[in-house]
Structure formats: structure tokens, C-alpha cells
Amino acid sequence: MPVDISILIYLSSGLFLGWSLGANDAANVFGTAVGSRMIRFETAAVISAVFILLGAVISGAGAAHGLGKLGSVNALAGAFMTALAAAVTVYWMTRLSLPVSTTQAIVGAIVGWNWYSGSITDMTMLSKIVGTWIAAPILGALFSMIIYRITTWAIRKAQIHLISLDAYTRIGLILAGAFGAYSLGANNIANVMGVFVASSPFTDFHVDHLFTFTSIQQLFLLGAIAIGVGVFTYSKRVMMTVGDSLLPLTPVAAWVVVISQAVVLFLFASTGLEHTLLSLGLPTIPLIPVSSSQAVVGAVVGIGLLHGRKGAKQIRWRVLANIASGWASTPVMAAAICFVMLFVLQNVFNQRVYTQVYFQITPEVTDYLKRHGVDTAPLADLEGRKLTPPVHFRELIRKRAHYDDKQEALILFAAELYPMEVTPADIAALDRNYLSKAQIDAVQRLQGQGYTYKWQLEEALAAITDEWKPRPATTLNKLYNKKLRERLDYLESSLHVSEQQGDEGSRRLR
Amino acid sequence: MRLTLFGKSKAIETEIDDFLNQLSDAGLMFEQLVSHYVDHGADPDFDAKAERLTAQEKSANETANRIGRALYTEMLIPDLRADVLSLIQDLDYLIDSYSGIATAFEIEKPDIALAPEGTPDLYRELVANAVKCVEATVRAARAFFKNIDAVDDHVHKISFFENEVDELAVRLKRAIFDSALGLDQKLHFRYFVDALDELADDAEDAGEWIAIYTIKRSL
Numbered sequence: 001m002p003v004d005i006s007i008l009i010y011l012s013s014g015l016f017l018g019w020s021l022g023a024n025d026a027a028n029v030f031g032t033a034v035g036s037r038m039i040r041f042e043t044a045a046v047i048s049a050v051f052i053l054l055g056a057v058i059s060g061a062g063a064a065h066g067l068g069k070l071g072s073v074n075a076l077a078g079a080f081m082t083a084l085a086a087a088v089t090v091y092w093m094t095r096l097s098l099p100v101s102t103t104q105a106i107v108g109a110i111v112g113w114n115w116y117s118g119s120i121t122d123m124t125m126l127s128k129i130v131g132t133w134i135a136a137p138i139l140g141a142l143f144s145m146i147i148y149r150i151t152t153w154a155i156r157k158a159q160i161h162l163i164s165l166d167a168y169t170r171i172g173l174i175l176a177g178a179f180g181a182y183s184l185g186a187n188n189i190a191n192v193m194g195v196f197v198a199s200s201p202f203t204d205f206h207v208d209h210l211f212t213f214t215s216i217q218q219l220f221l222l223g224a225i226a227i228g229v230g231v232f233t234y235s236k237r238v239m240m241t242v243g244d245s246l247l248p249l250t251p252v253a254a255w256v257v258v259i260s261q262a263v264v265l266f267l268f269a270s271t272g273l274e275h276t277l278l279s280l281g282l283p284t285i286p287l288i289p290v291s292s293s294q295a296v297v298g299a300v301v302g303i304g305l306l307h308g309r310k311g312a313k314q315i316r317w318r319v320l321a322n323i324a325s326g327w328a329s330t331p332v333m334a335a336a337i338c339f340v341m342l343f344v345l346q347n348v349f350n351q352r353v354y355t356q357v358y359f360q361i362t363p364e365v366t367d368y369l370k371r372h373g374v375d376t377a378p379l380a381d382l383e384g385r386k387l388t389p390p391v392h393f394r395e396l397i398r399k400r401a402h403y404d405d406k407q408e409a410l411i412l413f414a415a416e417l418y419p420m421e422v423t424p425a426d427i428a429a430l431d432r433n434y435l436s437k438a439q440i441d442a443v444q445r446l447q448g449q450g451y452t453y454k455w456q457l458e459e460a461l462a463a464i465t466d467e468w469k470p471r472p473a474t475t476l477n478k479l480y481n482k483k484l485r486e487r488l489d490y491l492e493s494s495l496h497v498s499e500q501q502g503d504e505g506s507r508r509l510r
Numbered sequence: 511m512r513l514t515l516f517g518k519s520k521a522i523e524t525e526i527d528d529f530l531n532q533l534s535d536a537g538l539m540f541e542q543l544v545s546h547y548v549d550h551g552a553d554p555d556f557d558a559k560a561e562r563l564t565a566q567e568k569s570a571n572e573t574a575n576r577i578g579r580a581l582y583t584e585m586l587i588p589d590l591r592a593d594v595l596s597l598i599q600d601l602d603y604l605i606d607s608y609s610g611i612a613t614a615f616e617i618e619k620p621d622i623a624l625a626p627e628g629t630p631d632l633y634r635e636l637v638a639n640a641v642k643c644v645e646a647t648v649r650a651a652r653a654f655f656k657n658i659d660a661v662d663d664h665v666h667k668i669s670f671f672e673n674e675v676d677e678l679a680v681r682l683k684r685a686i687f688d689s690a691l692g693l694d695q696k697l698h699f700r701y702f703v704d705a706l707d708e709l710a711d712d713a714e715d716a717g718e719w720i721a722i723y724t725i726k727r728s729l
Contacts (some may be wrong), residue, residue, distance in 0.1 A: 029554075037588050037589050156657075156659065159656050159657055160656075161519075161523045161655050161656055162590070162594075162654065162655045162656070162658075162727070163519045163523050163526070163590075163594075163655070164520065165517050166590055167519040249564075250727055250728070251590075315724075378559050442620060
């Protein structure tokens with residue numbers, strides 16, 4: 001397969017983003033261990049790199065069909081710039097030794113792209129970020145206080161020799177760090193590389209009949225290597241901020257911080273846990289937006305506050321203020337950089353940075369909306385008009401009637417033109433490990449059909465098999481419906497026919 | 511890797527415990543030895559006791575060296591290993607002091623018969639308090655390793671005994687210099703008082719460092 005040189009150039013920003021992520025986010029996992037000198041930086045870097053790699057290739061690639069956050073950016077050049085803007089922002093924050101959330105930088109950059117392309121920004125996403133700045137540190141602090149108290153009580157009771165205690169702590173830090181690095185790789189690789197999956201320059205290769213190393217796995221391996229290189233070359237300064245500059249930590253406190261952060265993320269951000277609790281008929285813990293970068297800082301501060309006035313004095317509040325300002329400026333900076341650079345890329349380098357998304361209300365759409373309880377009378381005069389960009393379309397809707405958020409989202413979804421064709425080649429290319437047999441069979445039965453709207457395809461599929469049918473929107477079904485949505489997104493992007501002929505890049509991008 | 515790591519930690523712990531026991535035993539030997547000298551002078555029994563103390567010192571030195579090597583070759587935690595090594599060296603210096611004072615008795619043979627009245631008993635008290643001071647340091651060290659909350663109590667006791675030693679040393683020196691002895695004798699006796707005063711000072715210094723290491727470990 002000939003490799004398009006522009007793909008490699010585009011890929012480079014993903015790699016840069018991976019590198020920045022490694023340089024900044026590894027501190028969440030090993031910052032306190034290195035800062036408290038319990039683990040050498042080199043040891044921490046090797047463990048992080050290996051486990052990030054494993055997480056990215058084993059767990060990350062499994063969920064690769066969710067394109068990650070950048071998936072909403074619908075042109076490769078735009079995705080390139082969005083990733084670059086996020087990467088530059090995180091790099092800058094890393095230079096300032098500030099732990100920030102790479103995800104928030106990416107979301108910020110996407111807002112910049114939305115702003116430039118006239119796409120709609122999901123405001124709940126932004127309020128979630130702000131919520132994270134408050135909720136994550138508070139929960140981190142609370143949990144580190146509780147866990148620290150329990151741990152120190154247990155250590156006193158057990159009268160463990162200091163040398164053994166440090167050996168246990170060290171093992172604890174290594175294990176926690178390895179798990180943390182694994183999930184860091186698994187959760188973030190899609191954000192780094194997901195958008196390039198469709199244009200991967202690699203091909204699958206088989207080792208006898210033993211195993212297949214898919215092009216996605218190769219791409220993710222490349223991304224994971226970039227993250228690993230980031231950890232090795234540049235992560236020490238942020239680690240020292242988290243583990244030493246903010247508050248010098250004892251080895252046990254270092255361990256408590258890592259564990260508290262993991263517990264906070266597990267309890268408050270895990271839909272899997274929510275699902276398990278519900279399945280067992282137990283009450284659930286409300287899901288709160290939390291991020292590990294913010295939880296770690298909160299946990300460190302919590303340890304300080306636990307020691308009363310003496311501890312509070314030890315906390316370097318200036319460093320904390322810098323960190324907090326870094327959190328606030330990260331998404332703003334990413335959005336601004338992205339917006340400016342998209343302008344340059346489009347007007348100076350003549351690249352198409354977004355694909356126009358059109359909306360058209362047809363009688364079928366009106367019918368669909370009516371079936372879903374939306375009053376379509378106010379939209380009658382829009383019928384037949386092809387409208388773009390999304391913000392303009394939304395504006396027209398809002399001028400005509402006051403719909404609630406759910407109804408508005410439904411109208412936008414129903415009216416979005418997204419031409420798809422079910423061709424034999426597309427069916428053959430579907431990932432049989434990702435979709436079930438019944439799901440593939442259903443797609444097969446639609447061979448030769450064409451659809452203008454996503455919901456048309458979705459209804460057609462649901463009519464064939466229950467496996468394409470969403471379940472009633474209860475909390476218990478949330479995880480199932482989310483996974484189904486990811487599969488539908490994957491299928492729709494696979495069947496999508498771009499209006500601009502011959503543009504392979506946008507054909508595959510949602 | 512896990513087993514080896516814990517195995518090595520256990521080995522170092524055992525060595526540290528042995529070393530602290532050796533220091534404790536050396537204190538008891540020293541007290542017996544000085545008491546014997548005050549009562550009987552440098553007789554063969556005294557020589558045997560001095561020999562045992564020297565052997566104990568050698569053995570403790572070897573243990574301290576082994577701990578130092580193990581800390582630097584097998585333990586990777588730089589902060590703790592530096593603190594532990596300094597602590598062991600400080601304590602090793604106390605054993606050396608015991609042995610040094612015993613050797614001085616053996617070589618210089620201060621004439622107890624000439625000592626001013628009451629001073630031998632005062633001297634015995636001085637030795638007992640100096641040894642208690644060192645023993646409190648050993649307890650503080652043990653607490654640092656196993657029960658960090660108790661360190662403060664022991665450090666407090668070290669200061670108490672060091673003060674006692676100071677007071678006794680002053681009383682002894684006054685008694686010596688107020689007597690009709692020649693200056694050479696006075697200076698000779700003073701040397702043995704100063705040596706114990708220094709021993710207690712060194713024990714107190716070691717105790718202060720333990721208190722600092724403890725602060726480093728408890729926040």
C-alpha cells in the first residue's frame with residue numbers, strides 16, 4: 001500500500017500529542033514515587049513506558065473503534081491541527097512543570113475547531129471540565145486523608161520495621177504505578193491515535209497462524225512509543241512538582257496519593273462500576289467528572305492539611321496557585337491556538353480543515369421527529385432547505401421555537417445529512433471481532449441500500465435484529481447503549497459516502 | 511524479585527537489631543568494667559573485661575560496615591539509606607568511645623587510691639548516667655525503626671541523662687580541683703571525667719539527629 005506523505009505529516013501531530021501526554025500525565029502515576037525518591041526516575045520511566053505500551057496495544061486497540069475525542073473533527077487536516085494545538089498547550093504546561101489534563105487540552109482544542117468550523121460545542125462538556133477542577137481535588141483530598149489515616153493506623157498497629165515498610169511501600173508504588181500506566185495507555189491512546197485509525201499507513205501482518213498484528217495495533221504501538229518517549233525525555237519536571245515541590249512527601253504518603261487518585265477515579269468515573277452495582281441491586285455512586293491530574297494534586301494537598309497548621313505551612317501555596325491557573329488556562333489556550341492555526345492552515349496552506357455538515361428537514365425527518373414527540377410545526381418553513389453550518393441551523397431552530405436540550409439534539413441528529421451506502425467492500429472491511437455475527441448479518445441484508453440520514457440506517461438495522469436496537473434509557477442500560485452507540489458510530493463512518501468525491505480522508509471520518 | 515527484595519530488607523533489619531544489641535551490651539560491659547576498676551584497679555579480671563569490650567567493639571564495627579555496604583548495594587531508597595547509615599555511624603562512634611575510655615584506663619591506670627574522698631562513688635554515678643544516656647539513644651534508634659511515635663519520649667530521656675552527666679561532671683571536677691592533689695593528678699582525673707561527659711554529649715547529638723530523621727519520616 002503506497003503511503004501518502006501527507007498522512008505521515010498529519011500523524012506527526014498525533015505523535016507529538018502522545019509525547020506531550022507522556023511528559024505530563026506520567027506524573028499522575030509516578031510523580032509522588034519519584035518525588036519522594038522511593039523509585040528512581042529511570043525505573044519509573046521504564047515501568048511507565050512498558051505498561052503504557054501494553055495498555056495501549058492490548059486494551060486500547062480493543063476499543064479502537066471509538067475514535068477518541070478527536071473523532072468529532074471531520075477532516076484530517078483539522079484533526080492534525082486540533083491534536084497539534086492540544087500538544088503545544090500540554091508541552092507548554094510541561095515546560096512550566098505544571099500537571100494538567102491532556103484530555104482537557106484536547107477538549108479545549110476541539111472547542112477551537114468547533115468555533116472555527118461552525119460546529120456545535122456541547123456545553124455540558126465544558127461545565128464538566130470546570131466541575132472537574134473543583135470536584136476532583138476535593139475528592140482527592142478527602143480520600144487521601146481517609147486512606148492516610150487508615151494506613152498509618154495499620155502501620156502503627158503492625159509495628160512494621162522501617163526498612164521493611166519502605167520495601168513494601170516501594171513494591172506498592174511500583175504495582176500502583178504499573179496499573180496506573182496501563183490504564184493511562186489504554187484510556188488515552190484513542191485520543192492520541194484514534195483519529196488516524198482510518199488512514200493508518202500500516203497493514204496487518206500475520207505471524208504464521210499464531211497471531212495477527214493489526215494495523216491498528218501497529219498504529220497504537222507507534223503512539224504508545226511516542227508516549228513512552230515523552231515519559232523518558234521530559235516527564236521528570238512535572239513529577240517533581242507533584243511529588244516534591246508542592247509538598248515533600250514521605251514514602252507512605254506518596255503511596256496514599258497514588259491509591260487515593262485511583263480510588264476516586266474508580267468510584268466516581270467508572271460506568272463499569274455503576275453497571276455492576278446496579279446489576280447487583282445495590283445503590284450506585286453518582287458519577288462525577290473527575291480527572292487524575294486534578295485528583296493527584298488534591299490528594300497531595302489533603303495529606304498536608306491532615307497535619308493541621310504545621311502541614312498547611314509545608315504546602316507551597318504558590319505552586320498550588322500556579323497549578324490551578326495552569327488548569328484554567330489549558331483549555332482556553334488550546335482553543336485559541338487551534339482557532340488561529342486552523343485559520344493559517346486553511347488560508348495559507350490551503351488545506352481543508354473541516355468538512356461542511358449539512359442539515360435538511362424533509363418529510364421523512366418531520367415524520368421521524370413526530371414519532372419521537374417533537375412538535376415540528378414551527379420548523380415547517382425550513383423544510384427542503386439545505387442548511388449549514390450546524391450553529392446556523394441551530395440558530396434557525398431556536399428562533400422558531402423553544403425546544404428543550406434533548407429535543408434540540410434530536411432535531412440536529414435527525415436532520416443531519418450523512419449519506420451512506422452499504423457496499424460489499426464496506427461489509428467485507430467490517431471488524432468481525434468488534435461487531436457480533438448477528439450485527440454483521442443484519443448489515444449484510446441491507447447490502448445495496450443507501451441512506452441519507454443516520455437514523456434511517458439505525459431503524460433499518462433495528463428492524464432486523466435486536467442486537468442493533470437500543471434498550472430503554474435506564475441507568476442499568478446506560479453502558480449497553482453507550483457501547484451500541486460506539487458500534488453504530490463505527491458502522492456509520494464505515495459506510496459514509498463523502499460528498500466530495502475522491503477524498504479518502506474525509507470519507508472515513510465522521 | 512519480590513522475595514529477594516524482602517529477603518534483603520529482612521537481612522538488613524536483623525543486622526541493625528544485632529548492632530543495637532551489641533551497643534546495649536557494650537554499655538553494660540563498660541559500666542561493669544569501670545566499676546571493677548574503681549573497686550579493684552587493673553587486675554587480670556579487669557584485663558579480661560577490657561578484652562571482651564574490645565572484641566565487642568570490633569564485632570560491632572564489622573556489623574556497622576556490613577549494614578553500610580548492604581544499604582548502598584542492595585537498598586535503593588537514597589533518603590532513608592543515608593539517614594540510616596549516619597545513624598549507625600553515630601552509634602558506632604559511641605561504642606568506639608566506650609572502648610577508647612576502657613583502653614585509657616588500661617594504659618594510663620589512674621590511681622584511684624589518690625582520688626579525693628567521695629569522688630569514686632560520684633564517678634560510678636557518672637558512668638551509670640552516661641551509660642543510661644547511651645541506652646536511651648539505643649531505645650530512640652529502635653523506636654525510629656519500629657515505633658516512630660515513641661521516639662520523642664526516648665529523646666527526652668536522653669536529654670535528661672545528659673543533664674545529669676553534666677551536673678555530676680561539674681561536681682566531680684570541683685571536688686578534684688578543690689583537693690590538694692598535684693596539677694598532674696588533677697588533670698589526669700579530669701580527663702576521665704571529660705571523656706564520659708563527651709560520651710553523653712555524643713549520645714545526645716545522635717539523639718537529636720534521630721529526632722530530625724523522625725520528623726523527616728512523619729510528614
